[in-house]
Amino acid sequence: MSELNQIDQIAERVERLLVRYDELTRTNALLYQQIGTLTQERDSLKSRLSAARARVDALLERLPSENSSASIKPAFKTATERDQA
Template sequence: MSKLQELADRVERLLLRHQEQQRTHALLQQQLAAVTQERDQLRSRLNTARQRIDTLLERLPAEARDAGDGGGA
């Protein structure tokens, strides 16, 4: 095989490898976007849950005072 043909074969293999890596990169970008979106949704749910818990905790002392005042009179 001539040197030129060997070089052409090598270039062809490199092009194929490059295309494969581009496809892999695109898939990884899609996965990253999906995971990032899922993370953001989970953070939002966590913040909502924290707010609900904070609201409940704020109500607890007031309810305890109300129950204590009404029971002794």
């Protein structure tokens, strides 16, 4: 009788282990899906950042250099310039 009880206990533990294994397998699959999604999102954000950097660089290229900025008159006077006038 004791031997049968031990076998039942072992069988129950094996069943619990199998259930736990199935749960962990499903969790692992979901985590891999999340990794894939986050990797795609990261790549998309890197691409957008690169494009934004390129646009900023293009805008910086269009700005006048320091040497030629003296010849450009500002469209608006500063508060100090207005007070002096």
